[in-house]
Amino acid sequence: xxxPYTVTARSDTGLWNAKIGIWLFLAxxxxxxxxxxxxxxxxxxxxxxxxxxxxLKVLPGFLNTMNxxxxxxxxxxxxxxxxxxxxxxxxxxxxxxxxxxxxxxxxKAYEYSGKFAHYGVTLNDGTVLEGHPVDxxxxxxxxxxxxVTTATSDLKFLNERDGDDAPVxxxxxxxLDGADAASDLPAEFELDSGNLRSIKKAARQKELxxxxxxxxxxxxxxxxxxxxQKGYNDTQLxxxxxxxxxxxxxxxxxxxxxxxxxxxxxxxxxxxxxxxxLSPEGESWEEWKGKFLKHYGSTMDEFLREHEEFDxxxxxxxxxxxRVGLRLATVEPGSHHYPEVVIPRSEKRFYSxxxxxxxxxxxxxxxxxxxxxxxxxxxxxxxxxxxFFNGWLYKKNPEHLANRVExxxxxxxxxxxxxxxxxxxxxxx
Amino acid sequence: MASNPEExxxxxxxxxxxxxxxxxxxxxxxxxxxxxxxxxxxxxSDIAAGLAxxxxxxxxxxLIFMHLNSEKKLIYKFLLFTMIFFAxxxxxxxxxxxDPITFSFYH
Numbered sequence: 001x002x003x004p005y006t007v008t009a010r011s012d013t014g015l016w017n018a019k020i021g022i023w024l025f026l027a028x029x030x031x032x033x034x035x036x037x038x039x040x041x042x043x044x045x046x047x048x049x050x051x052x053x054x055x056l057k058v059l060p061g062f063l064n065t066m067n068x069x070x071x072x073x074x075x076x077x078x079x080x081x082x083x084x085x086x087x088x089x090x091x092x093x094x095x096x097x098x099x100x101x102x103x104x105x106x107x108k109a110y111e112y113s114g115k116f117a118h119y120g121v122t123l124n125d126g127t128v129l130e131g132h133p134v135d136x137x138x139x140x141x142x143x144x145x146x147x148v149t150t151a152t153s154d155l156k157f158l159n160e161r162d163g164d165d166a167p168v169x170x171x172x173x174x175x176l177d178g179a180d181a182a183s184d185l186p187a188e189f190e191l192d193s194g195n196l197r198s199i200k201k202a203a204r205q206k207e208l209x210x211x212x213x214x215x216x217x218x219x220x221x222x223x224x225x226x227x228x229q230k231g232y233n234d235t236q237l238x239x240x241x242x243x244x245x246x247x248x249x250x251x252x253x254x255x256x257x258x259x260x261x262x263x264x265x266x267x268x269x270x271x272x273x274x275x276x277x278l279s280p281e282g283e284s285w286e287e288w289k290g291k292f293l294k295h296y297g298s299t300m301d302e303f304l305r306e307h308e309e310f311d312x313x314x315x316x317x318x319x320x321x322x323r324v325g326l327r328l329a330t331v332e333p334g335s336h337h338y339p340e341v342v343i344p345r346s347e348k349r350f351y352s353x354x355x356x357x358x359x360x361x362x363x364x365x366x367x368x369x370x371x372x373x374x375x376x377x378x379x380x381x382x383x384x385x386x387x388f389f390n391g392w393l394y395k396k397n398p399e400h401l402a403n404r405v406e407x408x409x410x411x412x413x414x415x416x417x418x419x420x421x422x423x424x425x426x427x428x429x
Numbered sequence: 430m431a432s433n434p435e436e437x438x439x440x441x442x443x444x445x446x447x448x449x450x451x452x453x454x455x456x457x458x459x460x461x462x463x464x465x466x467x468x469x470x471x472x473x474s475d476i477a478a479g480l481a482x483x484x485x486x487x488x489x490x491x492l493i494f495m496h497l498n499s500e501k502k503l504i505y506k507f508l509l510f511t512m513i514f515f516a517x518x519x520x521x522x523x524x525x526x527x528d529p530i531t532f533s534f535y536h
Contacts, residue, residue, distance in 0.1 A: 013501060013503050014501040014502075014503075015501050015503060015504070019504075020503070023504050023507050023508075024507060027507050027508065027510070027511040030511050030515055031511065031514060031515065031518070034515045034518055034519065035518060037519070038518055038519050038521075038522035039522070041519070041522055041523065042522045042525065042526065045523075045526045045534065046526060053470070053471050054462075054471075058459060058462075062455065062459055065455045066452060066455060069448060069451045069452055069455065070448070070452075072448070072451075072490060072494055073444055073445065073447075073448035073494075076444050076494050077441065077444065080437045080438075080440070080441055080444070083434055083437045084434045084437060084438060085434070303469070306469070307469055310469075318468075318469055318470070319470055319471070320468070320469040320470020320471070321469065321470075323470060409494075410495055413490050413491075413494045413495045414495075416490055416494075417487045417490050417491065420483050420486050420487045420490070421480070421483050421487065423455075423458075423483075424458055424479040424480065424482075424483050425479075425480075428458060428459065428461075428462045428479055429462070429471045429475055429476045429479050
């Protein structure tokens with residue numbers, strides 16, 4: 001049975017099926033993105049930290065906006081070409097649209113990767129250091145016992161070992177005595193995946209949540225990446241999978257290449273403990289205090305010259321002055337020789353790369369642009385299908401293909417329309 | 430909405446023109462960030478102006494590229510309801526930040 005109204009319109013509504021379908025879908029999309037734009041407004045109005053403005057490079061966003069506008073023109077031309085039965089021109093226009101989609105995603109990937117590689121450390125006094133970690137590993141030595149959890153532990157933690165890959169030998173735990181699954185284990189055995197499976201099975205039989213394994217081989221040393229650990233103190237370190245090491249924490253400082261000092265949230269700039277920290281060579285950051293205060297003073301003078309209606313107190317409350325005057329870039333644009341600082345973990349309040357967990361700005365930025373990116377991919381896939389696999393439909397019924405392209409085009413214009421708002425909100429204002 | 434080939438042929442110039450207008454106004458929005466509108470840096474007037482241009486651009490996309498300047502009644506009905514719910518949702522979010530006694534926004 002042939003489905004009616006796929007090509008011709010119903011006489012009462014004047015519309016064909018897919019046209020109604022896409023508009024209902026777009027209506028739901030308006031509510032979806034509307035909710036996210038509302039969340040953006042809510043987060044921005046209620047932010048308890050300086051809302052990042054001009055944090056994203058304008059050029060990639062600008063190029064992507066141009067790119068989407070051009071693709072909007074080409075997709076409408078693709079539809080017009082089909083209506084005029086110009087199939088070759090349709091294919092050219094559709095190919096340009098797809099190329100624009102690919103370029104859009106490449107630029108987005110470039111932007112995202114830049115953010116993922118950029119870190120921020122918030123110190124206890126509110127000072128934020130932005131830059132790149134040089135060494136943020138937690139050194140844990142003299143490990144003589146490992147506790148594995150029955151539910152979640154695996155052997156990935158051994159990849160964080162420092163030094164040789166010699167087998168890790170452990171003593172058979174006494175609490176597993178009597179469990180069938182542990183009956184084949186000798187008194188001393190290698191901690192490999194097969195034996196770990198037996199240990200976990202035996203622990204389940206004995207209803208144990210975790211099993212402590214004492215090492216019989218030489219004590220181990222670990223260099224654990226920040227994101228791998230769940231918590232630690234001087235004598236214990238727990239991985240995210242629940243595996244716990246018993247040993248001695250020997251170094252947990254972060255060596256950090258600083259590209260920007262942000263003191264907008266610092267309680268007392270003059271006496272910030274940040275300036276008391278040292279570089280890996282032992283040089284004091286005290287000299288940066290002079291640089292920072294000089295920058296602050298000259299920015300203030302310039303600001304008051306440009307805005308005669310402001311006095312010093314009023315300028316200090318101004319978001320733009322804070323943005324420019326209370327932040328100092330430590331290197332010239334384009335330079336990659338960042339001054340380094342050694343930050344003890346005890347001085348750190350928060351440490352993350354610029355991902356959704358960094359702050360609500362990045363959370364909503366990645367959510368909205370990520371969802372928008374998924375729409376770009378979805379639209380490109382549909383249009384790619386029409387371009388490469390719908391030639392037969394053109395031969396059978398060109399009007400049907402024109403209707404399909406119109407529906408895909410409507411979706412594509414909507415994607416462009418959303419970006420038209422995302423661009424100024426995130427990149428410009 | 431144009432449906433016969435002859436009308437569509439005539440509309441092509443309009444599509445190109447609108448594309449150019451959109452590109453130009455994108456440039457204008459970027460240039461606006463270099464101008465102070467009342468407050469130093471980004472103030473409410475800057476955001477309002479930026480969003481006004483974005484609204485104008487998106488209207489052009491909706492009216493010309495999406496053919497909402499000459500669509501069927503049923504589509505307009507869908508969109509009317511969508512706009513009502515959309516406006517309601519935005520208002521609820523903004524009201525959540527409004528102090529009902531002083532009628533000022535929480536900070």
